[in-house]
Amino acid sequence: MRRILIVGAGQSGLQLALGLQAKGYDVTVMSNRTPDEIRSGRVMSTQMMFRTALRYERELGLNFWEGLAPRALGLGFSVAGTVPGVPGVQRPVDWIGRLDGYAQSVDQRVKMAGWLDAFAERGGRLVVHAAAVSDLDFLAARHDLVLVAAGKGELVSLFRRDPARSPYTTPQRALALSYVHGLGPRAEHPEYDAARCTIVPGVGELWVIPTLTTSGRADILFWEGLPGGPVDVFQDVEGPGEHLTRTLELLEWFVPWEYGRATAVELTDPGATLAGRYVPAVRDPVGRLPSGGLVLGVGDAVVVNDPLTVQGANSAAKCAASYLASIVERGDEPFDAEWMRTAFERYWASARHVTRWTNTMLGxxxxxxxxxxxxxxxxxxxxxxxxxxxxxxxxxxxxxxxxxxxxxxxxxxxxxxxxxx
Incomplete structure (x- = not known):
């Protein structure tokens, strides 16, 4: 039985771990938090998963919340602007496209905690430890393959940025999100859920995404602001209450039609806000440890896109599905550097489209x-x-x-x- 170590307990790492476990591999997962710590912690993302990514979860029997999460049947775009003869901010463009298959969002605190529990219950080895390069150096010789699925921290330094595939060297958006209860229905198509993006020229974008969180049905209010612009105002907020207040003020100023249905919202929990920024990048997928051992980067560790196009969880799921197929097809052959690069390029064949599209929309x-x-x-x-x-x-x-x-x-x-x- 081949022994595989996966460092990181996000969408890509856990989906891959559970998939390999089902195929009979001896899998160890290293997570920096316990399931309970994840559940009670701060929100991690603005995930919205579309038909293909949801199918990968369903094929592995990991769609635990499919019957509970709201089903987004459409995806809408608005553009804020002025209309001649009409005072105030208007929507000169407003439309919704029907999806061929519904999309869903499940708070990663719910999903990752649940998947970690399932992994352990099925006999997987869970090690709660914030892994460092020195840990992997020690453990690499004891495993047939080490995969790094942690998109932040020291381990990312193992993977060199690929300048040919990474046009940006600075963050392109300042990010701020809030999970809320109490958002009213849209006047247009109130009969079904949809994810909606409003483009505010010269300011940024606002996403409103229906989701399932730790306390049930909720909505995500997610600002993507141009750095230094009027939405880039979350660096000095003092607590989640002030974060929500600023979010609503920005709604009132720039997207009043969304503010009109948000006047009664409240945060879902004390950990329901998040702000930050990062640089989109594609990295060399093969990391070399000080001792000479090799590790393969997974998901955000090697391809990280700005969440403007809400592709993060989808890309992670597609990466996990692609790597699972490559590992199984390898049989008993060694997981050498050539195989690692081939496995990554197989995934990159689809991931490159996400990167190109997202980078285009950022500009x-x-x-x-x-x-x-x-x-x-x-x-x-x-x-x-x-x-x-x-x-x-x-x-x-x-x-x-x-x-x-x-x-x-x-x-x-x-x-x-x-x-x-």
């Missing part, structure tokens, strides 16, 4: 992208196609990135290519 939006977003408000198939691109970002290659392709697509869809947002 200034070109006229043809603004025209596509405008067009979706006038033609439902365009809205539906953009929405379903969140499940399969490779589809954006066909029409999203250059003006000629976008113009051809809009012309075929009988939507004027002119326009701007």
């Amino acid at each position: 200034p939006r070109s006229p043809h992208i603004r025209a596509l977003i405008d067009a979706a408000a006038r033609l439902q198939p365009v809205a539906d196609r953009i929405a379903n691109g969140f499940d399969d970002p490779s589809d954006f290659d066909d029409y999203f990135y250059d003006a000629a392709s976008a113009g051809t697509y809009m012309s075929e869809a009988k939507v004027p290519a002119a326009g701007g947002t």
Whole structure:
């Protein structure tokens, strides 16, 4: 029985650990927290998982909360701006695309704690310890394969940044999120749940995401602000109450239609807020330990995108599924550096589409992208196609990135290519 060590207890690490466990591997997981510490801790993310990622969980029997989490049947976009003759901030663009399969969000405090419990109950070895490079140096010789699925801390230094695949060297957004109860329904399509993004030109973006948290159904209010801009105001907040107050003030100023349904919200728990920023990066997947041993990076350890396109949990699930297949197919052959790079490139074949799309959306939006977003408000198939691109970002290659392709697509869809947002 091949022995595998996985360091990190997030989406990619635990999904992979439970998948390998089901295949009969001897798996050890190192987590820096116990399940109870995760449950009672601070929120970790703004996850929203689409059809393909949810299918990977379902195939492994890990969809423990599928019947409890709200089902987002659509994905909407709005653009804040002015309308001639109408005072105040308006929505000159507002649309919702129907998803081919519902999306769901489960607070990672709920999911990771539950998956850790399941891993231990099924006979897995759980070691609660904040691993350092020296720990891996000692443990590598005792395992056939060591995988690092921790996207922060000292271990990330094992994986060198790949400048050819990493165009940004500084954070592109200042992030601030709140999990809340009490958000009212949208006036448009109140009959079903949807995740919604509002673009505020020159300011940033706001996501509103239905989720399941430790206290039941909730919504995530998630600001992505341009660094140094009017939304980048969360560095000095004193406690979660002030964090929520600033969040609501920003809603009132920049997206009053969302503020109107948020006047009665309250935080779900004392750990329901988070703020920060990080640099998107792709890293060399093979890390070399001081003793010469090798480790393979997983998920955010080697491909980390800004959460603007809510792809983090999806990418982690796809990475885990890809690595699981590569490990099983390897049989009894050694997990050498050549195999590690091949396994990563297999995953990168899909991950590159997420990185390209996210990095594009982080930058200034070109006229043809603004025209596509405008067009979706006038033609439902365009809205539906953009929405379903969140499940399969490779589809954006066909029409999203250059003006000629976008113009051809809009012309075929009988939507004027002119326009701007």
